[in-house]
Structures are given as C-alpha cells and as structure tokens.
Amino acid sequence: MTLTTSHKHDRRSSLRIAQVATLTEAVPPKLYDGTERVVHWLTEELVALGHDVTLFASGDSRTSARLEATWPKALRLDGAVRDPNALHMVMLERVRQKCDDEEFDILHFHLDYYPFSLFSRQPTPFLTTLHGRLDLPEHQPVFTTFSSIPVVSISNAQRRPVPQANWLRTIHHGLPKNLLTPQPTKPGYLAVLGRIAPEKGVDRAIKIAIRCGIPLKIAAKVDRADQDYYDELIKPMMDHPLVEYIGEISDHEKPDFLSGAIGLLVPIDWPEPFGLVMIEAMACGAPVIAYNRGSVPEIVDDGVTGFIVEDEISAVAAVDRLSSLDRTLIRKEFETRFTARRMALDYLDAYRDLIEAATPKIKLVSSAE
Numbered sequence: 001m002t003l004t005t006s007h008k009h010d011r012r013s014s015l016r017i018a019q020v021a022t023l024t025e026a027v028p029p030k031l032y033d034g035t036e037r038v039v040h041w042l043t044e045e046l047v048a049l050g051h052d053v054t055l056f057a058s059g060d061s062r063t064s065a066r067l068e069a070t071w072p073k074a075l076r077l078d079g080a081v082r083d084p085n086a087l088h089m090v091m092l093e094r095v096r097q098k099c100d101d102e103e104f105d106i107l108h109f110h111l112d113y114y115p116f117s118l119f120s121r122q123p124t125p126f127l128t129t130l131h132g133r134l135d136l137p138e139h140q141p142v143f144t145t146f147s148s149i150p151v152v153s154i155s156n157a158q159r160r161p162v163p164q165a166n167w168l169r170t171i172h173h174g175l176p177k178n179l180l181t182p183q184p185t186k187p188g189y190l191a192v193l194g195r196i197a198p199e200k201g202v203d204r205a206i207k208i209a210i211r212c213g214i215p216l217k218i219a220a221k222v223d224r225a226d227q228d229y230y231d232e233l234i235k236p237m238m239d240h241p242l243v244e245y246i247g248e249i250s251d252h253e254k255p256d257f258l259s260g261a262i263g264l265l266v267p268i269d270w271p272e273p274f275g276l277v278m279i280e281a282m283a284c285g286a287p288v289i290a291y292n293r294g295s296v297p298e299i300v301d302d303g304v305t306g307f308i309v310e311d312e313i314s315a316v317a318a319v320d321r322l323s324s325l326d327r328t329l330i331r332k333e334f335e336t337r338f339t340a341r342r343m344a345l346d347y348l349d350a351y352r353d354l355i356e357a358a359t360p361k362i363k364l365v366s367s368a369e
Helices: 034-048 082-100 139-146 202-212 224-237 256-261 274-285 314-324 327-337 340-357
Strands: 015-021 052-057 066-069 106-109 126-130 150-152 166-170 189-195 216-221 241-245 260-266 290-293 306-309
Touching: 015 034, 015 082, 034 052, 052 082, 052 216, 066 216, 106 340, 126 340, 139 306, 150 340, 166 340, 189 202, 189 256, 202 216, 202 224, 202 241, 202 260, 202 314, 216 256, 256 260, 256 274, 260 274, 260 314, 274 290, 274 327, 290 314, 306 314
Parallel strands: 015 052, 015 106, 052 066, 106 126, 126 150, 150 166, 189 216, 189 260, 216 241, 260 290, 290 306
Antiparallel strands: none
16 A cells, blocks of 8 residues: 655645735724724734735735735825726735745635636635625626635525635634623613614614613714715604714724623624624623514524514514513623624634535555556
C-alpha cells in the first residue's frame, strides 16, 4: 500500500481570510448601516481568535485586520463618485489577483451576487452572506443561474423566496458582548429604534403607545428616500403629548435609551431578513414586541425575550404583559444566542467545511502489481 500525498485541514489552525465589504460605507460605517457594522464585528472577532484577516473596504475604515483600500473614502460620502459599480469591479479584480498568488484560504463576500460569476472560475473557496431581501422577481434568475454558489442566510425566513440557492447554513448576526449592556434605570416608556420608513411601521408604533397611554420615544433617522413619508404621515403624529422624537442615536447612547424602555416596538410590515434592533434591545435586557414578519419568530423567543404579535390589538395586549418578563434572563438569552463571538465561530465552521470540501482527500492506493 502507498499513501498519496494530500493536505488534511486542521479545523483548529489559523486561517487566511479575506473579508470583502461594499465600498458604499466605511467599516464600521460613519452613518447608520447594518451590513458594515456586522462586517466590522465579524472581522474584529476573527482577528481576536487568532486568524490572519484582510479586509477589502474603503480607506476610511477602522480595523484590526490588514486593510486593502480600493478607494480613500466611503462612496456615499464622496460626492465626486458618480458610478460606484466601477470601483467595486476594481476591488473584485484585486481580490482575484491575490487568489492567483494563493494568498487566502477562504474568501467571504458581502456584495450580494456581484462576485458569483468571476469567483466561480478560480480555485480559492468562497462564500457570500446575503444581507438583504430576496423576494424581488429579478432575484429568481440570479439564484437559478448560480445555483451552485455557496451562500449564507442571516435568517431562515430570508431563504423562502429562493429555495433553489445553494444555502450553506443560516448564521444569525451577533453584537460584541459588551457593546450594549443593561443600565440601572427604571423603565418608563415604549421605544422605537432605527429608521423611519413605511415598512418599519413607526405610525403603527405611535398608535400602539397612544392606545396604551404610555409615552413613546423614537430614536430613529429619516433617509432622504423616506422624507415624504415622514413629512406627510409621521410628523403630524409627533404632536401628540405622549410622543417624543429624539432623532438618530449612537451606540454610546443606546444602553441608557434601551434600558429605560419598558419594551421596544417593532411593528414591521415587510419580510425583515434579520433586524439588529431586536438583539440590541435584548443586549440591554429590554423585551421586544414585534409583528410576525420575516425573521421575527427566529429572533424573539415568545414569552421569554418578548412577544410576537399579529396586529395593533394584540400588540396593545402584549404591552400589559411586558412586566412579567425577566430582564436578566433576556440579557442571558442575548449572551447565549446573539454575540459576535458566536457569529464568528459559526462562520469559521462554514469556512472550514468549504475548505475541506475543496481539499483533496488522502487515499490508500494498492501497490500490488
């Protein structure tokens, strides 16, 4: 018997990992953006776990990894850039050239379907985390055409419209364990956090709070695209004495804001792929009342970390039951299920699965002639 030479991958060994973010926002973002925050947290955890990580992102990004900057600043903040696709094509080609030199064990993209065609034609294993909604008609031919490309979902609900995709696994987002922590304060209001947009249901949150007779504090930004919705529908509702509009808040302000909330209202009307605000609330021990849409049943443990409801009437009834929930237990659930360390370890398992699948196996070959 002779042993053919082959590499057996050690699942504990340090990996050379490329994280490839969009250039639209810096990593972490200067303005609110969920995807780049998640990429930042993941990258930092992978470095902390001893891996050799290269981050492809804009030059104004902050990272413990090696930064490969295709452009000096985030494209959203650079008024001189008219065609962002051009710079993303340059970045993808730079990643591919490094693959020619075998610089990475695994490539992790956060660019939707942009890398699919180019990187299916090179040998380095790669995966893509899909961060957005997948229920648009034009997504169908993409995932039918590229049905062998390995992709990761951020919730099981996100997968439903495109079962034909090559789903590697679902990996829920996570926050750094001590980024947001419970503060010693007496809860006294309902809260809304994030972005004011029709699908986020801030108008419904206001109606719920008024029906309960409980103050509502809204810490949220208004994107230019949603300004008309805000001006015509939300702004007039802000005149109610129970409603207070705070505006956008930073991570530093969130612990006090969420710890002071009786509960976070998430009356969404769209298939939310994840919803970071829900785990931000849990990190501070605040329960969540969320409409049964998209990822909500996967994130909220009904009766433990909050309540899943169908409409305004059931949301109002759930507010009365918030005091029965244990805020210490809510924080413990966050620590068990939604930390960035857990997210990074889940991704490492996925990386190693792909690396092993691409590695030639050791074979015993009979030498009997």
